[in-house]
Amino acid sequence: MNNPSIDEQIAAVSQQVDGVDDVCLVWHCRNLRTDDHPAIEYATGRYAAILPIFIVDPAFYGADGLACDARIQFMLESLADLAGQYESLGGGLTMLHGEPVELLDKLDAHVAQIVTTADPTGRYGLRRDNAVAEACDITFVDADGLRRDVPDTRDGWSDHVESYLTASIHEADGEATPIQHVDTGIDPAWVEDYYDISPDKQISRIGGTEHAVQVLNDFTGSLSEYPGNISAPTDARTGTSQLSPYLRFGCLSVRQVYQAVDNAPGSAQATEMFTSRLYWNRHYNQKLADWAGWMEQAVNPVLADFHRETHDPDRVEAWKTGMTGYPMVDASMRCLRQTGWLNFRMRAMCASFLCDLLQQPWKIGADFFYYHLLDADPAINYTQFQLQAGVDGTNMLRIYNPRKQVRDNDPDGEFIKKWVPELEALPVEYLDQPEKTPLHVQDEVGVRIGETYPYPIVEYEAARAAIIEKFEAVQAAATEALQHPEVNRRASLSQRGGTTQPTADVAIGELTDTAPEQAGQSSLGDFT
Numbered sequence: 001m002n003n004p005s006i007d008e009q010i011a012a013v014s015q016q017v018d019g020v021d022d023v024c025l026v027w028h029c030r031n032l033r034t035d036d037h038p039a040i041e042y043a044t045g046r047y048a049a050i051l052p053i054f055i056v057d058p059a060f061y062g063a064d065g066l067a068c069d070a071r072i073q074f075m076l077e078s079l080a081d082l083a084g085q086y087e088s089l090g091g092g093l094t095m096l097h098g099e100p101v102e103l104l105d106k107l108d109a110h111v112a113q114i115v116t117t118a119d120p121t122g123r124y125g126l127r128r129d130n131a132v133a134e135a136c137d138i139t140f141v142d143a144d145g146l147r148r149d150v151p152d153t154r155d156g157w158s159d160h161v162e163s164y165l166t167a168s169i170h171e172a173d174g175e176a177t178p179i180q181h182v183d184t185g186i187d188p189a190w191v192e193d194y195y196d197i198s199p200d201k202q203i204s205r206i207g208g209t210e211h212a213v214q215v216l217n218d219f220t221g222s223l224s225e226y227p228g229n230i231s232a233p234t235d236a237r238t239g240t241s242q243l244s245p246y247l248r249f250g251c252l253s254v255r256q257v258y259q260a261v262d263n264a265p266g267s268a269q270a271t272e273m274f275t276s277r278l279y280w281n282r283h284y285n286q287k288l289a290d291w292a293g294w295m296e297q298a299v300n301p302v303l304a305d306f307h308r309e310t311h312d313p314d315r316v317e318a319w320k321t322g323m324t325g326y327p328m329v330d331a332s333m334r335c336l337r338q339t340g341w342l343n344f345r346m347r348a349m350c351a352s353f354l355c356d357l358l359q360q361p362w363k364i365g366a367d368f369f370y371y372h373l374l375d376a377d378p379a380i381n382y383t384q385f386q387l388q389a390g391v392d393g394t395n396m397l398r399i400y401n402p403r404k405q406v407r408d409n410d411p412d413g414e415f416i417k418k419w420v421p422e423l424e425a426l427p428v429e430y431l432d433q434p435e436k437t438p439l440h441v442q443d444e445v446g447v448r449i450g451e452t453y454p455y456p457i458v459e460y461e462a463a464r465a466a467i468i469e470k471f472e473a474v475q476a477a478a479t480e481a482l483q484h485p486e487v488n489r490r491a492s493l494s495q496r497g498g499t500t501q502p503t504a505d506v507a508i509g510e511l512t513d514t515a516p517e518q519a520g521q522s523s524l525g526d527f528t
């Protein structure tokens, strides 16, 4: 198939824009929308024309890429939708393919200025953005509620986010500043063919702002039911907003969602519960903006190699494939692989299971989640995984009991039986511990633990005692490392209205069998 070279793509752009004075190139990275887009707002009225572009960076695709095909497909759908938004404004979206620094450096010669949004990134993105800033005349617009360029980003954080969330929303206007479009030969269908994107997940959501608005409207219509739908994985699939992939690709901004929910009828409790999660979204993005290392390195240096000596590829494989002998973990991991989504509690339980009970390194699990999640957000996934794994060193004992999660959140076995069909015939009273099913019952229903479904990979009580002992051995050194101002700044949580942002959706005592003294320390305000 035709694969236009960088020079051919640049030639197509120059042919179109060289005759137009004062063109501002708007580079879309994560924010695939036109309304409430800080770079478009910045360019509107300031320049004679806007050339919106998206660069398909080969580093993200192919065998070494960190995104499953379903997520790439979702992004391509979002790009097609974005192109449609620009067409309705009288222009189009120009897509290019190649190394971003080289492309932008060459494009810079043909436009008055390059503008993009300042998005928190890991180290790859930071290196890219720094190299672009070195090579080009580029402005990073940072109107996203995050604090930058201040000595301590935690100072006044909550007020800063609140004023972002409640400020008025800019609507793109193709008449105020005309939108340019160049046909480079690259479009979403080209990317799909060139990289052979063939999703193998059961995805019910389609990317793009149009679909995001439908999902948002459906959710605001049933907002009052939200608090009761958060914990159980089956309820959550239809009862939480399902907006995360749309927020991740910026099909809607956090502010657009916040204002729609804040204005929707619903109980004050539901509104508060939901909007506080949008603050968490900003909070974890702030953490990545503060320190780009979250994707690669444990935030507490003392725990950099935690569990390296216990790394066991067989254990990791059992976790990844949903063959641990713990039905709630296995159902969750298979559901993740097949649908690209899990609710918060099941994500946290699976992370805790891998790192606490199996004693495996956090990064293996975080990368696996990141690959499979449709909403994989570097800012949220890696920080949350590290916190659940305890490698921040602040609250190391977030140990979920996967048996209790069955009793609390899947008492009828609906979720487990859907994703672990080999347990379908097992009476529900044995689903929290299938290995305890009497042999005559196993014979009657045709389930053979150890043959048709595995024995537990570890014994829960012993594994829990072992990780507590291991944590206790490093706790003092980890706490001391946290005294270092730089480590403390990275690992600490921002405050909102005097309440620290939690890392779990309920008090930890409800999640775990954690010893009472730990449970007592873990009300929502205590995650510091």
Ligand SMILES: Cc1cc2nc3c(=O)[nH]c(=O)nc-3n(C[C@H](O)[C@H](O)[C@H](O)COP(=O)(O)OP(=O)(O)OC[C@H]3O[C@@H](n4cnc5c(N)ncnc54)[C@H](O)[C@@H]3O)c2cc1C
Pocket (backbone or CB within 6 Å): 240, 241, 242, 243, 244, 245, 247, 248, 277, 278, 280, 281, 282, 284, 342, 343, 344, 345, 347, 348, 351, 369, 373, 375, 376, 377, 378, 380, 381, 382, 384, 385, 388, 503
């Ligand atoms: C190990 C782990 C990894 C995670 N990885 C991601 C990820 O890559 N991307 C992601 O969007 N969320 C992630 N989460 C947080 C949470 O599980 C999802 O945001 C949520 O399940 C998405 O579904 P929803 O949009 O229906 O959620 P809702 O409950 O409707 O929440 C609305 C929005 O609030 C934000 N939000 C909700 N919970 C959190 C949270 N704990 N921290 C930060 N923001 C939150 C998200 O933007 C979410 O879309 C992770 C959680 C854990 C424990």
